[in-house]
Amino acid sequence: MTSDILDEIKKEIMAKLPKTTQVSKVEFEGPEVVVYTKNPQVITENGDLIRSLAKELRKRIIIRSDKSALLEPEKTIEKIHEIVPEGAEITDIYFDTVTCEVVITAKKPGLVIGKYGATSRNIVKNTGWAPKILRTPPISSDVIGKIRTTLKNSSKDRKKLLQRLGRQIHQGSKYPNDWARVTSMGGFKEVGRSSMLLQTPNSRVLLDCGVNVAAPDNKTAFPYLNAPEFSIEELDAVIISHAHLDHCGFVPYLYHYGYEGPVYCTTPTRDLTTLLQLDHIDIAHREGNPLPFNVKHIHKAIKNTITLDYGEVTDISPDIRLTLHNAGHILGSAISHMHIGDGAHNLVYTGDFKYEPSRLLEPATIRFPRAETVIMESTYGGREDVQPSRNSAEKEMMKTIYRTLKRGGKVLVPVFAVGRAQELMVVLEEYMRHGMIEEVPIYIDGMIWEATAIHTARPEYLSRDLRDQIFHMGRNPFVSDMFEKVQNHNQRKDIVESPNPAIILSTSGMLTGGNSVEYFKWLCEDERNTLIFVGYQSEGSLGRRIQKGRKEVPLEDDDGRTKEFKVNMETKTIHGFSGHSNRRQLMEYVKRLNPRPEKVITCHGDPKKAVDLASSIHRSYKIETRTPVNLDCVRIH
């Protein structure tokens, strides 16, 4: 039965393409249908025909050359260097003989593609190889390097996965789509371990699979994968909204316990997820509380990830079609739109989202073809969760830095590595470039640097303003020489012992570990220095205690002895840099959603916030709302 589907599709394609195409084989590659031709000319010449064929079959079609039509690798490299202008700065070329693609990595990938794809088409015509073009990040990234190596080495496995997946997706629905439901697996009426299971008569899809890193034990740290309707064997797909660990941190566990299917997310989400998952394993190991999976399973997750761009419509199961949209929360963060059945129902899961433009990102998408049910975050869904504007937060920040540098002090900003750190970098670069604060070195500690490197590899996901700066004005704020990378203890010591003022961004954001605590111990007793909090400090963290005004804190000194550190430095909390929508923005978002949903389900918020937001939405917009707890299941259709 499954091979028949492919045969049928092949027949249809053969019938519709001109004889000259010389089709050698037709294969599934995940949701796509790949047609191999002995005559690569057709790839570049029959664009319209292929598009209309795809429309007719309602499948994505890719045309590639048959092996027999490929130029040999050495000659291909020569040809590519002939065709692509010098200015593209190609840094690597390699051949994927499994997919018949040539992977070209360049500093200016736009020049490899050419105007309307002309250069890229030229490469196919002359070599037969289909070019896959990657960006050489302007700041080199270990993680991206690792991911590319992993993918290079797993080309065959990946092909097998994609073929299997293709059959599964295209086999057609076995049962009528007369219902759909969502089980809360984690992160409902709480923040952390976000996860939910979408079920239809034909599919099971997991939306997010996070961990609560602040949880006291494993029972409350991980999602309820023991829910009776969940089984790893029957899982069709995993969708990850964004790279924060409370949304992606438990994915490797699935691979540890036998999951063989795909993870869908954007490319930046895959990269940042890998960074944070690897770091999480290190931290957990150091703290003597190892995670129930290891690096091997992170690699498996990378191999099984299928990246999607915003707006790319993809079949992920016989009856679910997924499209990711910008969520405005962190780089690559996505709102998932799922079209279920043939028009039966549409579900939107916002993940974490910001409905306000930031320095870094565009505001969250509000337009969907249809959206009967919306599952939305409610982190700041309480009536009291108003926050100062981005603008006034920036001003407050600058005033504080200005005054600190003026008195010869150093500024320490403990900050989470992904998102807020890059937002601050863009602000600091802008203000310093305009001379609004003194020009002093801005030290970027390890993990943040790596996350920033990933941002520079994926500029397409940044705000329009930043893209304009980078692509058209050739000015990438992240590579400004105001920023200095810090990687080891000696460097840190040099920075704090230097008499010169400086700004330091370092993890962790709540002074619960990492280098920010080291910096704090060195800087806290000098009243010229300033500590700035820009994010939420959770109950029990060192950050929270200092924020509350503690003037002495016991910490280990360099010799490992506990010592009372005096907090003489200035401490300042600046609200308004959050990556989450505030109360007003959450309400505005629902109001502007077009079309208006029939049902809103709140998640990702303390119980009061989830209920507060839901009841306001119900009262203001007459929309049915639900506030499930973990292990509740809500039928949506």
Added chain:
Amino acid sequence: MTSDILDEIKKEIMAKLPKTTQVSKVEFEGPEVVVYTKNPQVITENGDLIRSLAKELRKRIIIRSDKSALLEPEKTIEKIHEIVPEGAEITDIYFDTVTCEVVITAKKPGLVIGKYGATSRNIVKNTGWAPKILRTPPISSDVIGKIRTTLKNSSKDRKKLLQRLGRQIHQGSKYPNDWARVTSMGGFKEVGRSSMLLQTPNSRVLLDCGVNVAAPDNKTAFPYLNAPEFSIEELDAVIISHAHLDHCGFVPYLYHYGYEGPVYCTTPTRDLTTLLQLDHIDIAHREGNPLPFNVKHIHKAIKNTITLDYGEVTDISPDIRLTLHNAGHILGSAISHMHIGDGAHNLVYTGDFKYEPSRLLEPATIRFPRAETVIMESTYGGREDVQPSRNSAEKEMMKTIYRTLKRGGKVLVPVFAVGRAQELMVVLEEYMRHGMIEEVPIYIDGMIWEATAIHTARPEYLSRDLRDQIFHMGRNPFVSDMFEKVQNHNQRKDIVESPNPAIILSTSGMLTGGNSVEYFKWLCEDERNTLIFVGYQSEGSLGRRIQKGRKEVPLEDDDGRTKEFKVNMETKTIHGFSGHSNRRQLMEYVKRLNPRPEKVITCHGDPKKAVDLASSIHRSYKIETRTPVNLDCVRIH
């Protein structure tokens, strides 16, 4: 591991019983632990010791004789006749060599038991056989006969089932009981196909498994057994609240598809369920819409049924302890109380219930040791669902009958076979005996007669008043010679053609088939006759059309041709005979529940009724309420 449990229990028992007990083996028999002894004396002499041992082990313990200590059957029969007084009227004795029980069926089972069990103990002491005492129904019942034969012939299979079950129940919880949840499988925000799945980390239990006999197709007729958390293989137990098909009709399907576990219910529920399931197969067959199971699966269900008395506490899985309580709805109807985990949570499922004394039954139980969550029916949960009292309904009925008989007419009461029919029989018998209506024959058509026979076999489940009448005053209204059994077409024809007045009770209750339609066609054109509706007439039924005042109805005549039948007879609807609580009783019930529940979930009602009742309970008693739809799942703990 599983055999160890039995070994451990055996060791403990051996250590605590005196040497003279001469224990030969210890076995599980479902939730019970059976100890076989070579010295039957101890059975009768060590009652206190055994009770305290049971308490200590928290298990029910039964002591039986070892095979070697049994008197041979022929001599045993002689002995029994010696010991039991003649007046007991023993009708059958047989030996279950698998369980070493002697099954004694008698017209006066009380005399076989004797005062405080003295006679029964005497039998053990003298024969070694443990007597199991059954009642010979005063009206002979085909169904009870069939059930007894089935059980007789399946003694070995049953023993195997009970041993397997015992191991399963006593193996102990594998996982901590940190949650419990209930999935609505059917009958939520609707009436029909009642079913819900209770899930804990250690168990899955199905509460009811009904069909909607009025549904237009199978999709809406049967519960959602395709819910992802449901799997027949992982099901630990099925509990049936009562014998109506909307609660028990789909149980045979489970056995068709591989279920091997037990059904728990009261004895009358088992008997009446069998009657209605067999009838359902016949009707479905006749209508050319066969059910997805057959008689074989009904027999399997009988074999796997474990009957429980009201108040009998029984472990049904490692972490669930079940007690059934009177629901006041029909004979044997039960409210299920489930104690989950070791004090983790208590769930009460009311099933259909009547919180008002009726002629037939006591009102529903309101006292439970604990009850954090209550799932309750809401059939008449609407604000408008007030109904006349039982008393005024009876008066109305009598006036109508009186006037009909007076004018020489016949009274036809289309009525559901189980429950309402017997209620009416008790009323009619009482009024006729007191001369308040003329003495005319009351004809009881087939199916009702059989259901009545089952009522006479289980008098323990009737109201205190009826039990008093039957046991102490020796007057069983059901066996009154006012009632005449009707079984075939000729008899029916004789009745309608006779010039004499009469009262006829016949199924179906909504004139949707069965003999009530035949009677109707014969009687409708004579204005002296009367048609009395005492139950709900569903939309589209012939009953509803007539109730609404249609004066001509097209029906097939004796020759199979469609003919317009003139409705000249009087038609009358009498409310107040319902087996369901009305709105006031539902509210009263929750108010009086002791202790007050934390959460109430409404089911078994149209959407408006379910929501109406829930919101009134929420407002009046400040109890959290939920009104799930089918396929929703509510976490209760």
